Amino acid sequence: MPAKRIIACLDVRGGRVVKGVKFEGHRDMGDPAELSARYCADGADEIVIYDITASAERRTIDYRWLAGVSAALDAPLCVAGGIRTIDQAVACLESGADKVSINSPALERPEFITEIAAVAGSQCVVVGVDSRRNRDGWEVFQYTGDTRTIRSTGRAMLDWIAEAQDRGAGEIVLNCMDQDGVGEGYDIGQLAAARARLSIPLVASGGAGSAEHFAEVFARADVSGALAAGAFHAGRLTIPGVKDALAAAGVEVRR
Amino acid sequence: MTVGVIKIGVGNTASVLFALERLGAKAVLTDDPRIVAECERIILPGVGSALFAMTALAEKGLSRAILEFARPVMGVCLGQQMFFDSSEEGDATGLGLFDGRVTRLKASRATPAPHVGWSRLTKTKESALLEGVADGAYVYFVHSYVCPVTEATAATAAYGETFCAAIENAKVWGCQFHPERSGKAGARILANFLAAPC
Numbered sequence: 001m002p003a004k005r006i007i008a009c010l011d012v013r014g015g016r017v018v019k020g021v022k023f024e025g026h027r028d029m030g031d032p033a034e035l036s037a038r039y040c041a042d043g044a045d046e047i048v049i050y051d052i053t054a055s056a057e058r059r060t061i062d063y064r065w066l067a068g069v070s071a072a073l074d075a076p077l078c079v080a081g082g083i084r085t086i087d088q089a090v091a092c093l094e095s096g097a098d099k100v101s102i103n104s105p106a107l108e109r110p111e112f113i114t115e116i117a118a119v120a121g122s123q124c125v126v127v128g129v130d131s132r133r134n135r136d137g138w139e140v141f142q143y144t145g146d147t148r149t150i151r152s153t154g155r156a157m158l159d160w161i162a163e164a165q166d167r168g169a170g171e172i173v174l175n176c177m178d179q180d181g182v183g184e185g186y187d188i189g190q191l192a193a194a195r196a197r198l199s200i201p202l203v204a205s206g207g208a209g210s211a212e213h214f215a216e217v218f219a220r221a222d223v224s225g226a227l228a229a230g231a232f233h234a235g236r237l238t239i240p241g242v243k244d245a246l247a248a249a250g251v252e253v254r255r
Numbered sequence: 256m257t258v259g260v261i262k263i264g265v266g267n268t269a270s271v272l273f274a275l276e277r278l279g280a281k282a283v284l285t286d287d288p289r290i291v292a293e294c295e296r297i298i299l300p301g302v303g304s305a306l307f308a309m310t311a312l313a314e315k316g317l318s319r320a321i322l323e324f325a326r327p328v329m330g331v332c333l334g335q336q337m338f339f340d341s342s343e344e345g346d347a348t349g350l351g352l353f354d355g356r357v358t359r360l361k362a363s364r365a366t367p368a369p370h371v372g373w374s375r376l377t378k379t380k381e382s383a384l385l386e387g388v389a390d391g392a393y394v395y396f397v398h399s400y401v402c403p404v405t406e407a408t409a410a411t412a413a414y415g416e417t418f419c420a421a422i423e424n425a426k427v428w429g430c431q432f433h434p435e436r437s438g439k440a441g442a443r444i445l446a447n448f449l450a451a452p453c
Binding site for chain 2: 001002003004043045067070071072073074075076077090093095097098099104119120121122123124146170171198199200202213224225253254
């Protein structure tokens with residue numbers, strides 16, 4: 001089995017890494033190039049750079065800037081934010097992204113998943129899903145980068161991830177919005193339910209606050225990777241610290 | 256010295272160029288067989304599907320340029336797969352530099368496909384490719400098809416099944432994983448390739 005992946009996510013707004021709580025109230029956490037290189041050196045298994053306002057502002061990431069960040073990294077880089085055409089996806093891949101993650105544009109036009117997969121291969125296509133609990137289960141949200149644009153899609157999360165997989169996604173990153181930035185642990189129930197619906201890898205996102213949270217999500221939701229942002233930026237957690245704790249708990253990690 | 260990185264479609268070729276540049280190598284991205292022929296060594300990265308990539312190589316005259324290339328050549332990911340005789344993916348005919356057929360990774364509940372992540376290498380023979388890389392080192396994989404283990408296999412990895420992770424026969428090298436995104440182990444493998452005698 002591959003080692004469980006510890007993924008450092010950088011939410012970027014206006015060229016700076018920011019962190020919010022439940023997708024609101026963002027604070028400045030540092031320079032993206034500096035932070036991504038540091039996480040890489042610390043042993044992050046993957047870096048995600050997410051331009052959080054791109055989709056709502058109908059633009060995508062700055063390719064030259066992306067190339068500059070990517071050139072220093074020796075771990076895989078996934079890029080997200082406003083990618084809604086094949087040309088944009090291709091430009092990201094040709095500017096140093098190893099994978100592109102699509103979220104709102106995939107909800108606007110689900111066939112976009114298939115189109116990117118046909119051009120670049122499913123392994124390059126990550127579908128990010130932002131979901132929140134409702135009465136019946138979990139519901140998918142869209143344009144979550146800005147409180148003025150965020151809206152429910154009315155889609156059930158479990159149906160949407162299954163559709164994304166069928167359409168050619170190579171991996172799903174499930175952002176559990178109710179847990180985001182709170183640091184009280186991943187949404188195990190939601191992630192385990194998602195895992196049961198998928199045959200492609202699933203990455204957990206939202207809620208990491210301690211090394212035990214990582215151990216718990218791997219043991220109980222059987223995800224392939226766990227993503228964290230704020231806990232790493234704020235220095236509450238370090239990647240080597242998380243990996244040491246996971247290894248001690250019997251989880252295979254790359255060290 | 257110039258390393259030619261063959262461009263045949265859409266993929267993370269920039270990552271390969273950046274990794275070579277980090278090692279001080281001069282790298283050029285090209286789909287021109289004349290430029291390929293002049294390079295000191297070449298890398299064939301993997302992009303798209305096997306059938307698409309093999310067709311593109313043939314149409315651009317690159318299959319022949321690779322087969323006639325007498326200096327070190329390395330296939331990465333799909334690039335390694337294309338060095339074999341054939342692939343189950345689109346029933347593509349490969350370059351035939353290595354014996355055997357590439358098959359679809361057997362996915363299961365415990366091993367969702369594609370295989371994405373860092374898995375360990377198990378060395379199966381001494382090789383220049385893996386010189387200085389520890390047995391059991393983690394490298395980064397992203398793939399849905401696997402190459403068979405043959406006498407040329409330098410290391411295997413396991414994900415649902417055991418497959419050829421690295422291969423070496425004289426000046427033809429292959430990696431199923433992505434050395435350009437595989438930390439220090441990957442950098443060492445690329446440095447070994449850059450140091451391989453022409």
